[in-house]
Structures are given as C-alpha cells and as structure tokens.
Amino acid sequence: MLLDDIRAKFNDARKTKDEVTKSALEAVIAATLLKQKSGKGEVTDNDIIECVSKEIKVQKEIAELYKTKDVATSELASGKIKVLESFLPAQMTEEEVLAIIKEKDIYDDASPKTKGMIIKSIMPLLAGKFDKSKVNGLVEEYLKTKC
Numbered sequence: 001m002l003l004d005d006i007r008a009k010f011n012d013a014r015k016t017k018d019e020v021t022k023s024a025l026e027a028v029i030a031a032t033l034l035k036q037k038s039g040k041g042e043v044t045d046n047d048i049i050e051c052v053s054k055e056i057k058v059q060k061e062i063a064e065l066y067k068t069k070d071v072a073t074s075e076l077a078s079g080k081i082k083v084l085e086s087f088l089p090a091q092m093t094e095e096e097v098l099a100i101i102k103e104k105d106i107y108d109d110a111s112p113k114t115k116g117m118i119i120k121s122i123m124p125l126l127a128g129k130f131d132k133s134k135v136n137g138l139v140e141e142y143l144k145t146k147c
Contacts, residue, residue, distance in 0.1 A: 002045045003032060006087060024080035027055050028087075049088060049128035056084045092130045094138060100125060101142045110143040118142075 006025050013021035031051040036043050063077035104121045107114040118139050126132065 002048045002087065020076060020079040021083045024083040028052055046127050052084050052087050053128050056081055088128050097130055097138055098142060101139055110146050115139050115143055
C-alpha cells in the first residue's frame with residue numbers, strides 16, 4: 001500500500017535527518033489520518049494520491065508566493081514538491097487526456113451540460129495522473145472541435 005511506502009520513507013528521513021523529505025511526508029501522513037478519522041474508515045491508495053496532490057498544490061503556491069520575498073522558503077517548497085511527486089503515478093499528457101475525453105463522450109451535442117457530464121465521467125480516471133485544473137479547458141477545446 002502507498003501509505004506504507006510513505007511511512008517507510010518518512011522514518012528513513014527522520015533517521016537521516018532529511019528535514020525536507022520528513023516535512024513533506026509528515027503533511028501527507030497528517031492529511032491521511034484526518035481522512036481516516038473523518039469516519040470514512042480505511043483509506044485507499046486513491047485517497048492517499050489525493051492527499052499528495054493537494055499537498056503538492058499547497059507547496060507550489062508557497063514556492064510561487066515566496067519566489068522573490070524569501071528564496072530559502074521557496075526552494076524548500078520546491079524540494080518538498082520533488083519528494084511528493086515521487087509518490088504520484090506516471091503523469092498523463094494532454095493528448096492522452098483528450099483521447100479519454102473522446103472515448104467518454106457519448107453525447108450528440110456540445111452543450112454546457114455535456115461538458116459537465118464528460119468532466120464528471122473522466123475525473124476519477126485522472127486522479128493524481130493529471131492536473132485537474134486543466135481538465136475544463138481540454139473538454140472545452142474538444143467540444144469546440146466537435147461542432
């Protein structure tokens with residue numbers, strides 16, 4: 001299970017005093033425990049990937065925010081991103097996502113309702129494999145070419 005790998009790497013980081021790795025994984029473990037205690041029960045690898053993805057997003061925001069103000073903090077956040085990305089599955093390209101969009105499009109029209117239904121059907125397939133913020137744009141692009 002992915003959580004076991006994360007915990008093992010976290011313990012190694014504690015022993016070797018690798019503060020960047022330790023800090024990055026600590027946040028993921030904490031988020032996973034919160035998910036577990038929220039009543040959902042046992043967490044799955046997809047839940048853990050979601051926690052990792054959220055933490056990467058937070059660290060990207062920190063890196064961007066402190067890029068000019070505090071270079072050390074920005075570099076620390078960038079280091080955490082590299083550690084966290086190693087726990088994500090292989091990332092998909094835009095072309096691969098467009099192929100999935102075409103495959104899942106069972107609708108005749110290109111209405112906003114169609115867009116929502118396509119997005120809803122493909123999001124579970126993209127968990128941790130593609131930046132979800134780009135999906136809306138790709139579906140819109142596909143629907144424009146469909147008309």
